Amino acid sequence: MLQVSVLRNNTADTKKRLAVKHFDQPGLVDEIIALDDERKRLQAEFDGTQAKVNAASKEIGKLMAQGKKEEAELIKTDVANWKAALEPLKEKMTVVEKQLLDTLVILPNLPSTLVPEGRTPEENVVVREGGVKPVLAQGSVPHWDLIKQYGLVDFETGAKITGSGFPLYKGKGARLQRALVQYFLDYNTAAGYTEYLPPFMVNEASAFATGQLPDKEGQMYHATADNFYLIPTAEVPVTNIYRDTILKMEELPIKMTAYSPCFRREAGSFGKDVRGLNRVHQFEKVEIIQITEPEKSYEVLDEMVLHVEKLLQALQLPYRILLLCGGDMGFASAVTYDFEVFSAAQERWLEVSSVSNFENFQTHRMKCRYKDADGKMQFAHSLNGSSLALPRIVACLLENNQTAEGIVLPEVLHRYFGAGTI
């Protein structure tokens, strides 16, 4: 959530930056400022009257103590009148405040100056590529065939149990999931991230704080009887650890990592986009999250990008890093780097990680602050990224490493998987 003070002090610039994100209601900025003016006016009026009531109540207390009951009664009539005036004011304030918040919440985060212009994924900028695209032997097949051939995932039974898009991993397929999760977590904790295992459902306040609500209501599974949401990413519960907190400077940066299943409704696409493991409703992911001082968040962003990049290198997968253009970025993000790996049999890039700096957009919603060197309260910055989302990594590992003798796993996974090949 953006701060009204920012809109007020940099109105023109704010609109310019919203335009980079292709936000099509720049008029809302002026609307918000006007609502805030109205809010202040009402508040001042309300406070003035309330002050009179408070003073009179104290006076009554004194008079009662002195036994001057009649004089006290006289003042009570005044108080009654003021209080009557207070009620409609309070009602107006509630309406204006709600309207202000409802409008403010519609504004996406402002893109950082790093963000390139553009509307579609094609306009994202390739920052760099790494790894080597393998040359597959004749007769190589996509992962959905390999999965069947080696009996790793049973989509049909998953669909019977739940519905399509809920994979049932089995045997070595299940073991590979466990191996990857464990390897990723070990890699992250070795880099100083503290491991968490969070709840997989969150309440409304948490979903609001990280920006899933109200923006992405329909994309989450909703357990209505208890009003809980199944998490679309560990980012939601883990970032919310620091909701409503005041941090000490020496506690920063906070580095956290967590494994969780991720649940996404994602209605819409069909065809080869969703074939096999390309897109599913439930998948495994390991996430990294940092909370930092504002001055250091971009340094940390680079550090996180490098961290994920090294992980892909260790897995020996061909990858590229994209800097997302304004139109393709998420609602809450100020800058986002996407990581894609090359799926050799499908001959296409698959997104496996997304590393973002949210600046204070989430922390403002969450009220996560810290005291800076001068003892001033400031909103911290939050960042997160996947390290990594499993299904597409698995798809690439299978496709890129298929041989006549089986699927050859990268060195780093051997001890986790308990074997070098599938």
Added chain:
RNA sequence: GGAGAGUUGGCAGAGCGGUCGAUUGCGGCAGUCUUGAAAACUGUUGACUGUAACAGGUCCUGGGGUUCGAAUCCCUAACUCUCCGCCA
């Protein structure tokens, strides 16, 4: 699922319906002392809103209510703890 107890400032922990935004301790900050540090002593130390600056307003888990006046009384929700039951 049943019964009881609790929720106060960064933490611990007081608090008669009216000078309580809240005693006190710890922690933090500043100072005295010291070559420096520790200890000791002294002072200081909540957040939000608002103002040019004062002033003013709000906040004692959330939401209602009683009252001229609520941290304090009543109702309600959430959470925590203890005991019982059930259970991987």
